[in-house]
Amino acid sequence: MTTAMSGAMKSITNPAALQCRMCGARYNVEPLTICEECFGPLEPSYDLDAIEGVDFRKQVEAGPASLWRYEMLLPGGPGLDRVDLGAGFTPLRRADRLAAALGLKDVWIKDDSVNPSYSFKDRVVSVAATMARSFGFEALSCASTGNLANAAAAHAAHAGMPCYVFVPDDLERAKILATETYGAKVVAVKGNYDDVNRLCAEVADALPWAFVNVNMRPYYAEGSKTLGFEVAEQLGWHVPDHVVVPIASGALLTKIHRAFQELIAIGAIEEKPYRVSGAQPEGCRPVAQAFRDGADEVTPVKPDTIARSLAIGSPADGYFALQVARETGGAIEWCTEAEILEGIRLLASTEGVFTETAGGVTIANLKRLVDQGVIRPDEEVVAFVTGNGFKTVEAFEGTVEPSFHVAPDLDEFLAALG
Ligand SMILES: Cc1ncc(COP(=O)(O)O)c(C=O)c1O
Ligand SMILES: [Zn+2]
Incomplete structure (x- = not known):
């Protein structure tokens, strides 16, 4: 989603580089996650000197009622084909x-x-899925404790991308049901999230999938x-x-x-x-x-x-x-x-x-x-x-019951009410 105003900001909005959070080494904007020098995590770096605060506020206020109003400080910048379900700008x-x-x-x-x-994970997935598609990935995936699975599945459905989510096999039913209903494939792993995450790191090496919080993590986290x-x-x-x-x-x-x-x-x-x-x-x-x-x-x-x-x-x-x-x-x-x-x-x-x-x-x-x-x-x-x-x-479960259980009868209800 590009606003007329933000078009003018194009030259300053794309992160110029990925930067190592530990040693500061810089890399091109690519599907990279780890610094080759020190194995530290990478994150997008912006030319903050080129953004003027008052202009920024005006452009934000003129932008869409979603997280994309802050596109100047998000990866990819304006003009990118957004995966946009309208996440963000919540009350x-x-x-x-x-x-x-x-x-x-x-x-x-x-x-x-x-x-x-129905969680903040829609924000991180909007950004990660947008970047994944711009890098040419065809399938979306993630290691999830539940909410990320819902968000990845919803955004993949909207973008027409296949989606595979990996979760611990003891998650809440609603999270699994919704993910499958969005059309994603749920892989329930016998283990905890840290086991799931390890498996996903291996799958990400073996298959050409964009794992939003593994090989897309620097972009995902920015959301x-x-x-x-x-x-x-x-x-x-x-x-x-x-x-x-x-x-x-x-x-x-x-x-x-x-x-x-x-x-x-x-x-x-x-x-x-x-x-x-x-x-x-x-x-x-x-x-x-x-x-x-x-x-x-x-x-x-x-x-x-x-x-x-x-x-x-x-x-x-x-x-x-x-x-x-x-x-x-x-x-x-x-x-x-x-x-x-x-x-x-x-x-x-x-x-x-x-x-x-x-x-x-x-x-x-x-x-x-x-x-x-x-x-x-x-x-x-x-x-x-x-x-x-x-x-x-x-x-x-087991802790909440209706306060009253009555026949459809006024006298009985008033008696129950006391
Ligand atoms: C509802 C909810 N809140 C907070 C978090 C924590 O986010 P983070 O992993 O970035 O600390 C999660 C992570 O899954 C979540 O689902
Ligand atoms: Zn480094």
Whole structure:
């Protein structure tokens, strides 16, 4: 999707290169993921000096109501044939009743549960599928904890591409059903996500498929920046004091920070301190544990949690997520399984937003960080709610029943009501 205005920006919008996140070595924009010099991960690099903040804001505001309004700071730039289901530009909801329940004044929910396939993964897949098609790949694939499978399948269907998704064989039913219904082939692997990921790395070497989060990973991860761009724009072009972000691989958290940094670098927003905090479930908390231990390295774990979408025991961006939390003065916390359900209930019953288990992890850890005094009552806080509760109803199995069970009879109902 190209706007008339963004056409003029063409020369400054394409990332000039991929750059190594560890040693800075540069590479052409190709399906590469790892630095040949130091084996560090690669990411697109933009000529930020060539983008002027006020122009950027004007162009964004004139753009489509989707993540493509930020195409100047996305891979590929304008003019590319987008794989576009309209992901992004989701509501930033003021959450006064949740704030009151937590003892805060200023809380916002970034509600990404309303994307085309009902999670933030539609953002990363839009970007990865667009790049995959421009590189000439014919089939889309991914290693997924569930939501990515839905997003890849939906975008592949829209683009008319075959799709193969690899998942652990114990995922929620809705995620599997929807993926197959979109026309993708689900490969259920006997093992956890880290086993699935290893298999996918081998399949990506053997077959000419674009694995959105394996051989397309540098482009895929950039899609998560749009959550940071949107929050800044929706707050009237400023960064909040504190953000709380769920962590699986850690990519989302690092990219929200990168988005804020890029907006500051181009002068689209004023520089000010902000803190980035992370949220994990107790049953899969490798990054939160490293944070608490003061460790630099993240020690892999075997996940065991109802927050299946966050069940990555060996997180690719864990190291970087730790750095971001420490550099910005945030924290990475974990919550129990019971707290996940309480978090889902609290958000649903105060704000009318029904999130999945990952969102329960975010809200539960938001509460913990407030109770611990890490988040201060006067801070403006944004919590990222990244997936939809209708996909993970199993989490409530056996715990929720109708409040009343009556015959179609007024007297019986009034008696039951008491
Ligand atoms: C709903 C939801 N939220 C958050 C995440 C975490 O994203 P990341 O792997 O970038 O840390 C995932 C990952 O699958 C997810 O499905
Ligand atoms: Zn390198």
